Amino acid sequence: MHSRHIFRVLLVVVALQTAACGGDGPAGSSESIAGLKVYRHAMDQAPSTLDPVQASNIYANHVALNAYDTLFSYKYLARPYTLKPNLAAGFPEISEDELTYTIRIKQGVRFVDDPAFPDGKGRELVASDFVYSIKRQFDPAQLPNGTWLWIGRIVGLDAWKEAGSDYSVEVEGLRALDDYTIRIELKRPYPQLLDTFAQGYSAIVPREAVEYYGKEFASHPVGSGPFKVISYDTAKIVFERNKYYRQEPVDIWYEGYDPETQAYTGVEAIDGRSPPFIDRLEIDFIGEDAARWNSFTKGNEVQFTVLPNEQVDQVLSSKHPVTFKPEYAEKYNGYDVVEAGFVFNAFNMDHPEFGYRDDPVEDHRNKLLRCALIKAWDWQARNESFYFGLAKIYPGIIPPVVPEYDPDLSRDSVIRDVAESKRLLAEGGWTKENLPEFVYGSTSGIKTRLFFEQIRSWFKEVGYPPEKMKHKQYATFGDLSKAWRNSELPYVAKAWGLDYPDAENTLQLFYGPNGTPGSNDANYKNPQYDALYEQSAVMRSSPERTRIYRKMNRLVIDDCVAQTGLSRTRIFMWHKNVIALPDRQIVGGFFLKYVDLKTDDADQAQVN
Amino acid sequence: METLQYILRKLLTGIPLLLGVTFISFLLMVYFGPDKTYELLGKSATPEQIEEVRHQLGYDRPFIARYGQYLKELATMDFGHSDSTGEPVSGLLSRTIPISLALITPGFVLGNLIAVLLALVAAYHRSSWVDRFIMGFSVVGMSISFLIAIIGFQILLSSSYGLNMFPVRGWNMSTVGNYLSYVTVPTLATVFVSLGYNTRFYRAVIVEEMTRDHVRTARAFGIPPARIFYKNILKNSMIPIITRVIFSIPLVVISGSLLIESYFGIPGVGKVTFDAITTGDQPVLKAVVGLTAVLFVLAQLLTDILYRAVDPRVTLK
Structure with a gap:
């Protein structure tokens, strides 16, 4: 009698909680997704912010670069890391004295749809957006932390900050000549300049979104990157494919493909196709090694992990060179990489x-x-x-x-x-x-x-x-x-x-x-x-x-x-049905737009 | 009427308590707490940039002004925006507290209910093998760390190394089925660990009541044991039980369960609080500290009223 009563009470509690908290759960549960290609990535720490102006660590960079575009990036497969144009239409024209850079950007690139824009429709990304994004690094109100990359480098930028960071005032050495041309004038040659434009710090944001969301912009990314953020919390971030993302077929040979060492990744399958290849990208933030490993080995949760130290002896059959035991080699791809x-x-x-x-x-x-x-x-x-x-x-x-x-x-x-x-x-x-x-x-x-x-x-x-x-x-x-x-x-x-x-x-x-x-x-x-x-x-x-x-x-x-x-050497592991060469440094989050799933895995996602 | 007057009086006397608690906690956790400045600076900084960040965060303002601002925020329940994510603190808490409540409540309720039942059984069979078995089980629960229990249950029930019946990570309350699927393993881990502490405590309380003179008298009068247990023992044991349960609620509401949330990937308030402490996110810290103080004042009030409900001898004057 009593136990029945208790059971009823519990049922009511469950029902009340469900009703009270109701609605959809965090939009990361792939079980509810049918007919979509869903890739679940894992990171060992959550980013503290998604605002490029503060993307100071590997985690923030990793995530932000999937929502935003940068002028340059690194080739997906080439090692050593090699710079390539991303949003830039090509490498810049550089004056003989190496003080003036003229960079042309691609036309027709759009920001994602967002309430920050009139009628909620994303507008075209133009050169002045880049100028604005770099200026933010010199505006103390934005709490920037990438300033050190350009301080004392660009003509007029430090003075612009000292004068009060007024965005209506033009900076002599940082100008948009027209909608698609950027002109940068340096105080002295800066050979690493283009590398700085491949980092999250220089990712391009629309001014109206920064002003519309204010401080909340740090958790409401509005970019032109391969993915659009649809939910973000302390446990995970969920992206969907940016439907406006430019169509640029991948040339894996240009990206540095080496069939001898990379054929096992299956990346040949993406050659000639335009990324992103997945409909939905979920990144779980799992600080606890045991939980990440359990989720990875479960089979239908996260599909990538850095091999936790505690599992090294369990998984590896040899350390020099790194090889997996047969039971792991059968299920997972992996490789070891010395940290950058x-x-x-x-x-x-x-x-x-x-x-x-x-x-x-x-x-x-x-x-x-x-x-x-x-x-x-x-x-x-x-x-x-x-x-x-x-x-x-x-x-x-x-x-x-x-x-x-x-x-x-x-x-x-x-x-x-x-x-x-x-x-x-x-x-x-x-x-x-x-x-x-x-x-x-x-x-x-x-x-x-x-x-x-x-x-x-x-x-x-x-x-x-x-x-x-x-x-x-x-x-x-x-x-x-x-x-x-x-x-x-x-x-x-x-x-x-x-x-x-x-x-x-x-x-x-x-x-x-x-x-x-x-x-x-x-x-x-x-x-x-x-x-x-x-x-x-x-x-x-x-x-x-x-x-x-x-x-x-x-x-x-x-x-x-x-x-x-x-x-340190890190060992990356991912499920065999994932087509990718994962990385977390230098190339950072850029690689995620190239991830694809084998067809039978897409079917499996439907089943799930 | 008497109760209403009591509530008003208690609320008024709660104000100095609240001021005291908020002052001390502000002093310790906010004024002398973690400094967010150095989290927000880049990999290289100048002294001017350090000053700029401190100014933006309001660290250069006098203590009194900062504490006054805090009280104003507490009164209006508007704590501004998180220094990390930029999200409004009120939105952050209203998003995460319900999740933590939904996560912790089943374990909290079951952990207490089952513990009371086990304590009753153990006390009834005091010194017998049943009592020793239950107490032994309690000691096991107390001896195993929460972390080990979490990992153990996760491996046993969720992972491919075990039964693989439940998800390792995630949270979804779109249907009762989904909710039960995600909440079961965390609940079992919570119940397993809390049972040990709760059962031992409740048994001690109940045993003490069982040895009272009026219980012996009731037995001598031939009153059925079940009735004695319910009316003369359980009811009289309720005051310490209520105290323990009610004073746990603020911690359940605000702190959530960091370990559970981290290991099971649940976006509750425990993780938010932990991150705020470790990164020095002061708007969130201030909200958590302030709300915890308010909830403790309310818990104290509720406890006094419930004392009266279970024991008419308690006066509210």
Whole structure:
């Protein structure tokens, strides 16, 4: 009697809740979709915003680039990464002095339909939209975070900001000559300029949508990209195909297709067809590895994952080269890719404990201390302990993903040598009594704690007293970032993701004028390095520039500024019925417009 | 009339409480809390840009002005826009709280109801193997972390390694069938973990009531055990039970369940709150802190009124 009553009550509760919350669930449930090609992607973190003006991290970039267009992008399949025109009709005309760029954009490109436009009909994208989008990066009210890419570069743009960021005022060096022509005038040559126009920061937004939605524009994208956002929350984002997206058949050979290494992906099937090929793109934000793996292996949920560390031994039959066990190889495609970026630890040279000293003798002692701690560092153990031995270790700050990488550079700086470390400490007169306190700053968490304990054990072995080593934990990444920007920590442990495939992007991390709160957290100031940086900063890619880059790399190693470096290897896995070569760096979210599903999978979506 | 007067009086006395709670929480979580400035800066910044962002976020305003603004927002229930997504905070909460309620309520209700039933059985069979079995089960529930329970149930019921009966991730309430499909596994995990704590607590309360003199007297009079349990034991046990249940409600409403939402991909308020804390999204933080304080005041009021309903000896004066 009682149980029946309870059951009735529960039914009422269920019915009431369903009625109250009612309507459709989040529009991501592929079960309710019939006759559509639905691809479910997974990311390990949600983007904090969809507004290109704040697309500062890989997640925001990944998502925003599917809703918006950029002038340039990277070829889908080519490695090393190769720039190509996207919304631009071709590569720009560049003046002889490399200060004036004339870029023509494609005609007939439309923004998606949205209430921000009159009658809700998307209008044509024109050159002034690009000008407006870049200007936003110089308008403090927009809280931009891509300003650093163009600050001090474009004639009149910094002055425009100082004068109050009035959009009705024209910027001399950033103009729309007509609806389809952009003219950019630089203060000095900027060889990476076109790369900056391939990033989410420079994605093109319509002014009326920014003004119509105000702050809500960050969650209401209105772009001209391959997809249109139809729902977005903390768990997932759902796109549908942009029906206005321009018809541009794919030439896989132009995109860099290599049949020897890429045939297994099935991308030949998209040759000659115009993307996007799927009707609906869903991206689940799944921070928890176990949940992402369960969803991926379930079969009818997410179709892509980065192989979680916990599953490496379960899935791989060999690590060098990476191969899957037969039961996984049968069901999934995959490949391993070295990240476009690196992990490094730098001494903050502004802190007298390890950095610069006015007294040359003390300065030299500090250098010996830094060199000793670099020799005490064990990259191989770090790799084995935390990256399953899959990461790539190399000397210096030029990672393997860029063409300027030097595979022949001496590896002395990344090989642990306890005896040499002790010798250097002794040479500098460093003893247990006079060694400075070593503070390791990180966000709070088990992994960072383990990092610290591992470092402590290495340093203890060379005579560093454990009680002099402290772990300072910060509640959020923002708090840690604040400590870096304010030069509060004597030692900076961080990772850097490349913005573009050019070593300049990592070399600028040690350029003197970029000291805190800029990107040079090490506050490294070497006049020779700075002069070389300034010399190379205006040079196009050439053997001479590569030679300069490598010289700068050598200076950082010789000055013992940082323990560096390691580039993590990620293993991407996707279901066999997905036609794609996934990526998450440099190419970023661009690849999603090329994803297709095998026909029987489209049928399966209907069944589901 | 007496109840109405009591409610008004309690609401008035709740105002200083509310001010105190909001002041302390504002001080700790907002004024000294995470700084969003450095989340919003790009990969490289100048001192001027840092100042610009701080100005845009209102961090350069005096404490009193910021707290006054907060009280105004609380009074008007208009907390502005999220610093991250730009979404109006009111819209964000009204979108996510119903989802969290729909997610958590079944587990919350079942977890308490089943716990009361188990506690009654255990108390009735005190010191027997039935009691020991139920208490042993409770200890197991208490000993297993929520995270392990979630992963365990997910693997067991949702994944291809287990029964594969339910979705691993997602949320859909378009039909009762869909709702049940998505809510079942999270509910089972919630019930499994909450049963341990609840059952032990309720059993202790009920056992204490069972040893009262009036219960012994009732037994001596030959009143049937079921009636004694309902009228003399269960009803008298209701005050601590009500207190526990009612004071859990604000947390259920506002906090949702971060772990459940994260692991099952459910866009509820728990994840929103967690993200706001970790990224320093102050408009959302202020709303969550303020609403939690208001709900606790209301919960206290409701608890007092329910005390009176279950125990006429309690006065509302």
